[in-house]
Amino acid sequence: MRFRSNVCRATVRHAKILAAVAGATLIAANAANAAGNVAHGEELYRDCGACHSIEKNGVGPSHKGVVGRAAGAVSGYEYSPELKNSKLVWTEENLDKWLAGPEKLVPGTKMFYEVDDPKDRADIIAFLREKAK
Ligand code: HEC
Numbered sequence: 001m002r003f004r005s006n007v008c009r010a011t012v013r014h015a016k017i018l019a020a021v022a023g024a025t026l027i028a029a030n031a032a033n034a035a036g037n038v039a040h041g042e043e044l045y046r047d048c049g050a051c052h053s054i055e056k057n058g059v060g061p062s063h064k065g066v067v068g069r070a071a072g073a074v075s076g077y078e079y080s081p082e083l084k085n086s087k088l089v090w091t092e093e094n095l096d097k098w099l100a101g102p103e104k105l106v107p108g109t110k111m112f113y114e115v116d117d118p119k120d121r122a123d124i125i126a127f128l129r130e131k132a133k
Pocket residue numbers: 044045047048049050051052059060061062066070071072073074078079080082083084090095098099108109110111112113115124
């Protein structure tokens with residue numbers, strides 16, 4: 001019994017140390033991505049993954065190189081005429097507007113998915129900027 005409870009206490013201590021280390025890592029990661037948290041963006045991007053991937057077209061177009069590219073430009077993907085003819089360029093500012101309300105930026109678009117939280121949008125955009133090059 002005594003032996004067991006010692007093990008238990010050691011495990012708790014261990015968990016506390018691990019939690020402290022994880023916390024420090026998170027703070028470092030946040031500082032490194034002051035304009036948006038890439039790791040959090042990656043988590044949020046899983047929801048985009050229902051329709052998108054970085055490499056391939058699906059329900060939505062591939063996101064390879066999306067930051068800085070022209071809207072409606074992925075070959076082999078059938079865009080709505082509204083997005084195709086929008087003449088938008090996916091600057092970070094336009095991506096932010098898009099994610100806040102695709103229908104507002106491009107009336108008639110086929111994308112119906114919004115991200116309400118500005119911080120979440122910044123994190124998703126940071127993820128795309130870093131990982132979808
Ligand atoms: C339910 C499906 C769905 C989800 C979820 C979704 N999208 Fe889309 N997305 C689309 C469709 C469909 C289009 C094409 C719209 C059109 O042609 O009008 C699109 C287009 C886009 C475009 C324009 C790309 C280009 O080549 O011009 C971007 C950027 C984009 N989505 C980002 C995202 C991000 C980031 C998320 C997650 C926060 C997301 N989408 C979630 C369906 C989705």
